Amino acid sequence: xxxxxxxxxAGTVLLSFLAGAxxxxxxxxxxxxxxxxELRGDIKDLADDAVSKIKEYASDAQEKIxxxxxxxxxxxxxxxxxxxxxxxxxxQAMEREREKQEQV
Numbered sequence: 001x002x003x004x005x006x007x008x009x010a011g012t013v014l015l016s017f018l019a020g021a022x023x024x025x026x027x028x029x030x031x032x033x034x035x036x037x038e039l040r041g042d043i044k045d046l047a048d049d050a051v052s053k054i055k056e057y058a059s060d061a062q063e064k065i066x067x068x069x070x071x072x073x074x075x076x077x078x079x080x081x082x083x084x085x086x087x088x089x090x091x092q093a094m095e096r097e098r099e100k101q102e103q104v
Contacts, residue, residue, distance in 0.1 A: 011061060015054075022050045 025046055030039070 011057070015057060018050070018053060018057075022046065 026043065030043075032039070034042070
């Protein structure tokens with residue numbers, strides 16, 4: 001579960017790539033010999049596609065964050081139970097040793 005992340009995440013790289021592609025396509029549309037109406041329609045379509053993809057990636061990111069949070073929460077509870085058991089065992093062992101010392 002605990003992977004080291006020494007650089008930029010894959011999601012960030014993908015989002016940056018898509019943003020760059022959108023800018024490139026937008027520039028190509030602006031420089032293409034089309035009528036104003038066609039150009040505005042192409043730009044609107046491009047913007048709509050970009051917005052829908054960004055929403056999709058944001059939704060995916062939320063799901064991954066939610067899943068990671070739940071996994072982390074379960075792990076904390078599990079470790080807390082282990083530590084509580086170890087503390088209780090230590091208390092019992094200390095009590096047994098104290099009773100042995102009192103008998104001597």
